[in-house]
């Protein structure tokens with residue numbers, strides 16, 4: 312203690328007070344700078360904060376469904392997490408599973424999922440009665456709005472199928488049945 316006073320001319324209390332202030336100032340100022348080695352490293356997130364940057368469930372690869380009917384499209388509305396989320400525009404079915412923030416359950420545009428929503432997009436309407444593919448009474452500007460949506464979806468989401476009226480599928484099945492029967496008959500000759 313005597314040496315502190317001898318060398319610094321300060322009392323031990325003054326010496327330790329000044330030392331504490333200097334350490335505090337040094338640590339505060341040095342905390343404002345990043346060392347050159349750490350400059351390009353990603354920020355470290357403490358485990359205590361519980362933040363997850365990785366998606367716990369990565370979106371599965373889109374599956375091609377071919378031609379399906381509107382009732383067959385319905386279950387792809389995000390309610391079953393094992394199924395992709397789909398919506399149709401002008402008869403083309405898009406897999407929008409990558410945008411759960413827009414289309415997942417409870418999200419702002421969930422009402423369009425599992426449905427043909429061309430009319431609603433053309434009219435910029437959320438009314439349930441507009442969520443269908445009826446374009447009959449739409450005017451040119453409304454059809455142009457729909458076309459913009461269509462381009463957006465074509466660019467952003469994979470196409471996974473086409474909507475067909477139920478009748479056409481039945482007709483096709485019937486046609487295949489007839490062709491099978493014809494082939495069988497030909498085989499007999």
Ligand code: HEM
Pocket residue numbers: 407410413420431432434435436437467
């Ligand atoms: C109050 C009016 C509205 C506001 C402020 C709004 C805002 C937004 C915003 C900020 C986005 C994200 C855009 C992006 O990521 O590029 C978005 C996306 C979208 N909006 Fe709206 N919107 C409105 C009305 C509507 C209406 C009336 C419809 C159709 C009926 C609609 C359909 C959509 C759809 C389908 C998407 C998702 C597009 C995608 O999958 O990328 N929005 N909206």
